[in-house]
Amino acid sequence: MDDNGTVATAPQDVMEVDISGVDADMLREWLQMMLVIREFEESLESLTANGKIPGSVHQASGQEAVAVGVMAALAPGDIVASPHRPHHHALAKGMTANVVMAELWGRATGCAGGRGGTMHLNDFDLGYFGSNGIVGASLGIAMGAALAAKLKGSDQVCVGFFGEGGANTGRTWEAVNFAASQKLPLIAVCENNQYAVETYIGRALTGPSIAQRASGFGLPSVQVDGQDVVAVYRAALEARERAASGGGPTFIEAVTYRYHGHNTGEDAGYRTDEEVEEWRRVRDPIDGLRRAMEAAGQLDADRYEEMFLHARSVLEASIEFSENSPLPDPATATTGVISLPFDPRGPR
Amino acid sequence: MSDLFTVGQAFQQGLSEEMERDDSVFVIGTDLFIRGGHFAQVKGVGPRFGHERVIDAPISEAAMVAAGVGAAMNGMRPVVDLNFIDFAFGAMDEIANQAAKARYLWGKPVPLVIRASSGVSLFAAQHNNSLESWFMHTPGLVVVMPSNAQDTKGLLKSALRGDDPVIFFMHKRLTGSRGVVGGPEELVPIGKAAVLREGTDVTLVAAGIVVNKLVKAADELAKEGIAAEVIDLRTIFPLDLDTVAESVRKTGRAVIVSEEPPYASVASEIAASVQEGVFEYLDAPVQRLTAAHTPIGHAPNLMEAVIPQVEHVVASVRESIQKWPSS
Numbered sequence A: 001m002d003d004n005g006t007v008a009t010a011p012q013d014v015m016e017v018d019i020s021g022v023d024a025d026m027l028r029e030w031l032q033m034m035l036v037i038r039e040f041e042e043s044l045e046s047l048t049a050n051g052k053i054p055g056s057v058h059q060a061s062g063q064e065a066v067a068v069g070v071m072a073a074l075a076p077g078d079i080v081a082s083p084h085r086p087h088h089h090a091l092a093k094g095m096t097a098n099v100v101m102a103e104l105w106g107r108a109t110g111c112a113g114g115r116g117g118t119m120h121l122n123d124f125d126l127g128y129f130g131s132n133g134i135v136g137a138s139l140g141i142a143m144g145a146a147l148a149a150k151l152k153g154s155d156q157v158c159v160g161f162f163g164e165g166g167a168n169t170g171r172t173w174e175a176v177n178f179a180a181s182q183k184l185p186l187i188a189v190c191e192n193n194q195y196a197v198e199t200y201i202g203r204a205l206t207g208p209s210i211a212q213r214a215s216g217f218g219l220p221s222v223q224v225d226g227q228d229v230v231a232v233y234r235a236a237l238e239a240r241e242r243a244a245s246g247g248g249p250t251f252i253e254a255v256t257y258r259y260h261g262h263n264t265g266e267d268a269g270y271r272t273d274e275e276v277e278e279w280r281r282v283r284d285p286i287d288g289l290r291r292a293m294e295a296a297g298q299l300d301a302d303r304y305e306e307m308f309l310h311a312r313s314v315l316e317a318s319i320e321f322s323e324n325s326p327l328p329d330p331a332t333a334t335t336g337v338i339s340l341p342f343d344p345r346g347p348r
Numbered sequence B: 001m002s003d004l005f006t007v008g009q010a011f012q013q014g015l016s017e018e019m020e021r022d023d024s025v026f027v028i029g030t031d032l033f034i035r036g037g038h039f040a041q042v043k044g045v046g047p048r049f050g051h052e053r054v055i056d057a058p059i060s061e062a063a064m065v066a067a068g069v070g071a072a073m074n075g076m077r078p079v080v081d082l083n084f085i086d087f088a089f090g091a092m093d094e095i096a097n098q099a100a101k102a103r104y105l106w107g108k109p110v111p112l113v114i115r116a117s118s119g120v121s122l123f124a125a126q127h128n129n130s131l132e133s134w135f136m137h138t139p140g141l142v143v144v145m146p147s148n149a150q151d152t153k154g155l156l157k158s159a160l161r162g163d164d165p166v167i168f169f170m171h172k173r174l175t176g177s178r179g180v181v182g183g184p185e186e187l188v189p190i191g192k193a194a195v196l197r198e199g200t201d202v203t204l205v206a207a208g209i210v211v212n213k214l215v216k217a218a219d220e221l222a223k224e225g226i227a228a229e230v231i232d233l234r235t236i237f238p239l240d241l242d243t244v245a246e247s248v249r250k251t252g253r254a255v256i257v258s259e260e261p262p263y264a265s266v267a268s269e270i271a272a273s274v275q276e277g278v279f280e281y282l283d284a285p286v287q288r289l290t291a292a293h294t295p296i297g298h299a300p301n302l303m304e305a306v307i308p309q310v311e312h313v314v315a316s317v318r319e320s321i322q323k324w325p326s327s
Helices: A024-042 A044-049 A064-073 A087-093 A097-104 A137-152 A170-182 A210-215 A229-244 A273-283 A285-295 A301-323 B007-021 B045-049 B061-073 B085-099 B102-106 B132-136 B149-161 B210-223 B241-251 B266-277 B300-305 B310-323
Strands: A079-081 A158-163 A186-192 A221-225 A250-255 B025-029 B054-056 B077-084 B113-118 B142-144 B166-171 B194-197 B202-206 B228-232 B235-237 B254-257 B287-289
Touching: A024 A044, A024 A064, A024 A087, A024 A097, A024 A229, A024 A285, A024 A301, A064 A087, A064 A158, A064 A186, A064 A229, A064 A250, A064 A285, A079 A137, A087 A097, A097 A301, A137 A158, A137 A170, A137 A186, A170 A186, A186 A210, A186 A229, A210 A221, A210 A250, A221 A229, A229 A250, A229 A285, B007 B025, B007 B045, B007 B149, B025 B061, B045 B054, B061 B077, B061 B085, B077 B085, B085 B113, B085 B166, B113 B149, B132 B142, B132 B235, B132 B266, B142 B149, B149 B166, B194 B210, B202 B210, B202 B241, B202 B310, B210 B228, B210 B254, B210 B310, B228 B241, B241 B254, B241 B266, B254 B266, B254 B310, B266 B287, B287 B310
Parallel strands: A079 A158, A158 A186, A186 A250, A221 A250, B025 B054, B025 B077, B077 B113, B113 B166, B142 B166, B202 B228, B202 B254, B254 B287
Antiparallel strands: B142 B235, B194 B228
16 A cells, blocks of 8 residues: 555565365365366456356456355355356355356356346355345345344354445445344454455545444454465454354454456456566465465375366356356346236237 | 436536536545546546545435535535436435425525436446436435437536536436537527427426437338337436427327336336326327336346337337237
8 A cells, every 4th residue: 555545565475375174075166166166267368258148247356265265164055156256156156167157148047047247146045145236236146135034033144245345335235234233143244355446445435444434333343364274264263253152243354355346348457467476476366275275285286286277168168058048038138027917028 | 429428427518617617516435536436437537636636535415415415505506416316315305305405495406416317227236226316306406317429518518507406316327428519609508308209199298317228219111101200308306398398299109118127117207207297189098108117237138128128119119009009
């Protein structure tokens, strides 16, 4: 940061992931999932450029550890809602690359039947309560789901993800306040990737952190290294235990970084290439975990290569699946609007 | 051609000229300074006028519009750029209950322009709401919807020199559409429709991008010997019903076309008004052609399936003439 904190600077320290006390098989699962997400996200620039995916999408390369660390702390019945940059959440929550990719392609086999695209993914059976096109809306949905969990007496914990841009919209804080006042089983996860489209966080936040802003609402609030999957996991686990035992909501600010522009096709002229390269070099969530596991003798180059190739094959299968999937039937374009019959052509 | 400009460039030009002319004009939005907005609609305006007059705000539509309303009441002429009209939902009280009410309640003008890209295009249901009838329905607001570069620039100038809150719709798919533009003092009046094509057999009415489909439909109909008059409303409120009525008195039939869902739509309002105003001149019922009553899907074929196309307009006119021949 400069004197005003309004310009980003790259981190200097090479990250060290403390994996002590975490089961090696779990760590391998996390690494595998991060590799799958990375491969998935890295494919999207060319798939939108060549028109396979209509429009553009928001990639989360660099933010894998936030999704994987949080999901690892959740029980299968827990609920998650995402904002506009959601693929890593959806995949880590257990959705297949096939149904996510096909949805981006607008195909009938996608998780929303081709209706939704990147910003309207969903799998309610898996507890994935949708990605969302409106900044801050995801936290409200997760908060309402948490209210239902409390009223029903279920043991579900609900997670609402949003960005640091979303932390500037009133509805985010209205939801936090509601959750705190009602002691709801909610985890509010702010994925602070530093840039709201082109606005660096220092231009929209005065004060030391979003976590500190949150603490004013009277709930436990922590800032974690969002590149460190184990740190994210530990913070989420603590938050989940609190929520599940009636202790109310927790606010987690995960400091992370997106490697690509706000959307595919964006020329991210608001930051330097050097800054991006530094983050990749010293703070990459996959490299960080890999190094720690290698140092602990839990991973070697052959095993890593195998995991990488698996991730590649998952991606390739999802592209083939999408390519071979039909477009939705236009005759279905007006179905499912409300539960009652009406004439979609209008009053006549 | 060098003297043709896109609709986006026309907006930039109009805005820059007015900012040059009047120090009270400034812009608030997100992603304006470098990117120039999500449709490059203010590209270059930031570097030219600086951060004081091209303000990238934290993402809060409510705060941005509130800032615009308050600043307008205190002597400025703000443009609040919402990027997508859908984001107006997040500022609906500030628009409908604050900006729209101050003149009536307190006699206090709110010279505010709220610009947003609108209409049916990519990015699925939450980014493709048609809000024109919401704003038309709200007393206190002016609603404009240009169909080309010249009107975009000219209407913006009128909006910025007027004294009302103006909702300025720019269709996403018109952003790159090219045309001539007027000079710094060529204003397009708010509340005045344009007759783009003269004809004697049917009146086709629309605003915004749909006007282009009407012109194509008129070309098709001409091949069958049907002379269609095409009216570009340009402003949704105040609505220029005189121009529409005058045309229908001549043609005896009208087709109102829009991309909105049909119920309580702008098209419904115009159809009802025509029926009431010039009933005795009509040879046929006034027809509405709108989108279907459904959110917009992501897959392009779902999107195109629910909005009116040129062939629907042509078919609608043919059907009207066959079923209700001129007396």
